[in-house]
Amino acid sequence: MQTREETQPLLSLRDISKRFGGVRAIRHADLELRPGQVHAIVGENGAGKSTLIKILSGAEQLDTGTITLDGEAIGIRTPADAIERGIATVYQESQLFGELTVAENIFIGRELRRGPRVDWAEQNRHVVELLGRLDLPADIATRAVGTLSAAEQQQVSIAKALSRDARVLILDEPSAILTQAEIDVLFRAIRRLTDQDVAIIYISHRLDELFSIADVVTVMRDGRTLGTYDLAEMDVRRIAELMVGGEVLESSRDRRGTRGQPRLSLRGLGSSGRFHDIDLDVAPGEVVVLYGLIGSGVAEIASAVYGVDPITAGELILEGRRVRPRSPRHARSLGINLLPANRKAAGMFSFQPVAFNISVGNLRYFRRLAVWLDRDRERTAARGLIDRLAIKTPDERTHVGNLSGGNAQKVVLARQLVERPPVLVLAEPTQGVDIGAKEEIHRIIAELADAGTAVLVTSSDLGEAIRIADRLVVVREGTVFAEFPPHARQSEVLAAAAGERSGTDGGSAAQGEAPS
Template sequence: MPSKDETESLLSLRGVTKRFGGVRAVRHADLTVMPGQVHAIVGENGAGKSTVIKILSGAEQLDTGTITFDGRRTQIRGPAHAIELGIATVYQEAQLFPELPVAENIYVGREIRRGARVDWAEQNRHVVELLGRLDLPSSLATRAIGTLSAAEQQQVSIAKALSRDVRVLILDEPSAILTQAEIDVLFAAIRRLAEDGVAIIYISHRLDELFSIADVVTVMRDGDTLGTYDIKDMDVRGIAELMVGGEILEGSHDRKPAEGEPRLGLSGLASEDRFKDVDLTVASGEVVVLYGLVGSGVAEIASAVYGVQPITDGTMTLEGRPVRPRSPRHARSLGIHLLPGNRKAGGMFTFQSVAFNISVGNLQVFRRFGGWMDRGREKDVAHDLVKRLDIKTPHERMPVSSLSGGNAQKVVLARQLVERPSVLVLVEPTQGVDIGAKEEIHLIIGELAEAGTAVLVTTSDLGEAIRIADRLVVIRDGEVFAEFPPSARQSEVLAAAAGEHAEDPGDAKNPDGQELAS
């Protein structure tokens, strides 16, 4: 029989588990969601939040455990069944058709019909009612999605969910790409929905904002639900410590950085509305890690250094000389190389050989007189880098698709080392690799720094950031927020990324070396 909590709640999970091959993504998840309540779920990357949301939205099936919806045990068979129950998910990136107007986007594929014809008048009337429920103007109904702001598109996604008589609305990182004014509008809409009895599940990395919108917060770590807490009884630091398991250092930083001269310098650097006033230096032989939550501007700073994101203000110097990379090709000519975060989409030719993937992008190195490729040199360089980075492959002619994720990542890294870079930018260098390959890549990063390379790393893995950084710089809302030494505690860094200054002024310093006020 269902428990009393299950019968009183709108939705509950008990003892839910989920495996993907040999990886247990969710070990034990419990969740009780009440109608009219904003229920936040937080946890580090890999904590199990996304898997729980996929189970609730019907995208994945649980292995063991129970789901109770509206007092009855159920198995959510797929996305259509979830929507039929009244469970809708709105993701960070709007899943809408930019060319179509708002009204058509909301009812696309399930138009309101009178006989064989679409009843446009009735459909538009329903859309205007939905927009009014979110305090949006009726004129929005006829505007094309592509002309709307990110916040307006997100509200349209919520209106689309409401058009299906939603009872549980899941919002996945809804504020990550919004300005503060847009977040205020979003929160007002969420409160109205909660007042109407809709249960809101709110996923966010921005811990500070939870205190403005959430009623309760569930904390997950390593696939387990640690507990659900009344938000009034918590603070940012307390949530952060639960997420990381207390004041535990992740790994160790036993490499002494070389005392080299500043190699890369950023002063007042800005790019449109992505980041602003970024002051940062990376010396030769130093590993500087940029850490920030989703939408913080970390990725855009790395892109600007590599000539992808345009620099609109401030200065960038390389060994004291002003530079402004116009493109990735220009950046590479300056000695700035980048390892992309998404190796499959942005860094790898899957069905080509290891040797091809190492040489591509470095063709000027292998050109002979007359423009022909020096295949012998290509093979020798590939062989040398395969050995140096310990890439496990029978030979350089093997397609990259035959390698493990970690070895494929090392192939993409090898490409950046054909010519010794002056500055090496690594974006999520161990994303999607196993723990053994992760350790190997960390060692390679240390060796590159010891050889005099200036290394700038962006990572969403907090444990990795603390382990490899000589200096750890927290970026928040497109600005440098705090700087930490290698001895930083995870909860301190996470709290800073969420907007809280260090409790102990001696534990963190701002970029100018001044102590941060608590």
């Protein structure tokens, strides 16, 4: 009996190349996908993963190379070609209509009919069968998609792909917005599909999770596929080193804790129904990280400091002055800048160039004669920040929507650095970026702190929180629960986030020790 590794490839890509103007996005890439196998693809932002997937899904056409399905060379010119050949893609962002039912979403545009009428009974019967393949309850077939959890909506998207007889399923960052419990549900669904010989391409920046779900991993760098590796013979560090082309270094920043008087202080701060009784100081040159589980109130604290959510109790003290940010614009005028967690929705102008995305929000800095924008100054600042943040873009005139996700995020960060802000709030600063971009963003955070900025970070990535924090504050049920110094133990921080106090006085958690 043949193992999956010994079976003939279901899908093969050979010597694939793709150029966009003067940019070579893909250079002679190779890939083999076998039935019943989860094949991960990893690489830094800009490594070529998205372009390769777009070629497979029909959104882009290759310049050179061959795609083979079942041993036969094929052409994929449109998304319809890909679907017809059994290749379906499920994107990180939902492509479903929240007000329609699950059944209506799955068959939208190709409804099953009996004469001129939609055969609802037959359509629902097919949907129930599809849901059964994913171990989903039959009764959600008639529920509106908008009432489902993020994980359930994702599985509905997978069911929609299966309804078109997909044999190859591409999952693009499927776990990025899911809780751990929802990720477990997703993984069970994936295993059910591989048991049915569906081949899965799994794209993820979360390298640690690959070892729980994938069989092999292909590493991409600079548009090339470096190789495909058995995950049983790899570890996270080795994959990361292949991605970045060298050794991944640990942070060498000297953590000296609080430096001088606080620049930002929260005293009994509260926002009705969101959080309460928050006491917190952030000094110049200090990185304070807020960490908490989903629903802890961490995100809402950052939003209130920036004037997005209302402050209904307590005080916010900036440079010794009591202030109450009424809006993001007002917060910026006070000297508080924010990198929002949802950069695409709240911070990015996809159809505008990099230079515009950096200068917008800083128009006073770039203004000339009170009304005109100094374009030379805008271009110079954009080029300097592109170099400083290692943003991979042909130039400052490129539209942000044409950049990889991580590079687009760095453009939004660059906007906050045009003038060094006294206080910088970073909400999930490395969410959805690869390990190389994460290293660069951590370096920038350290540089800002060392230059005297007071940095307040919210992060759901515990490893990141421990690595960059001068002080790590655990928030639980809307209030400060514990505080840790640099290099706390992950186990202690997680225990505090889950509600366990260390020590005997019932106060803050015990001081952390060196990581185990």
